[in-house]
């Protein structure tokens with residue numbers, strides 16, 4: 338596997354994963370650690386971070402507690418990683434929050450909460466990463482959005498709007514960042530069985546495990562593609578849905594209300 342090398346130190350890649358204490362981030366930390374990478378995980382809950390790190394024998398996973406909604410702390414954490422472990426080669430901006438919401442429970446506070454974590458949390462991380470990556474003209478920023486960001490679906494407006502915003506954000510920044518030598522990419526998963534989706538009371542189609550999700554990310558990590566999406570069939574169904582004329586699209590999505 339080819340990966341960026343820091344010629345001066347000839348070290349293994351350094352990956353930073355926000356939301357690394359559980360779910361997809363946790364499994365991804367284990368996959369990257371198995372490849373010999375230095376992995377730094379962040380999240381608010383120190384116990385969850387410790388459980389992720391302790392599950393690996395070689396102790397190559399480091400933990401730094403962080404709330405991504407706190408811009409100053411995000412800056413401090415990037416500084417700490419660079420001082421202690423080396424510059425970040427791969428930043429997986431994966432921290433996220435979710436709550437379903439029906440129209441009968443319309444709640445502006447939920448929109449604000451999810452926007453602060455899912456969207457502005459990623460903005461805070463990008464702002465903190467750019468100066469160092471720009472100086473080195475190297476680095477990848479991988480944003481975990483979602484297939485639900487392709488198009489609006491009933492019951493998930495506060496969440497999927499943040500994921501649509503992330504997709505748009507990455508598309509907007511890609512050309513300029515590439516000129517600086519920085520690759521920004523999207524990771525768009527379908528349904529993955531984690532604490533996040535435990536809140537769903539419907540049968541989730543094409544549901545996969547966090548380990549399967551992490552392997553899909555690892556397998557596509559070295560490709561030149563802007564978007565890593567999985568599982569394949571579900572991702573195509575969601576793509577086709579987003580391309581449909583609204584008359585057909587709403588006829589289909591109205592059925593989800595039943």
Ligand SMILES: NC(=O)c1ccc[n+]([C@@H]2O[C@H](COP(=O)([O-])OP(=O)(O)OC[C@H]3O[C@@H](n4cnc5c(N)ncnc54)[C@H](OP(=O)(O)O)[C@@H]3O)[C@@H](O)[C@H]2O)c1
Nearest residue numbers: 356359360361380381382404405432433483528529531533
């Ligand atoms: N599961 C799915 O079906 C699915 C599908 C598409 C996309 N995704 C996305 O995948 C990402 C990972 O989710 P997951 O499914 O693995 O769920 P998860 O296990 O609940 O992971 C979410 C992680 O985000 C962290 N987090 C939440 N708020 C944070 C904050 N303010 N600051 C820092 N960390 C924070 C949580 O840790 P703390 O509580 O310790 O902070 C947690 O470890 C999310 O962005 C999610 O939207 C998930």
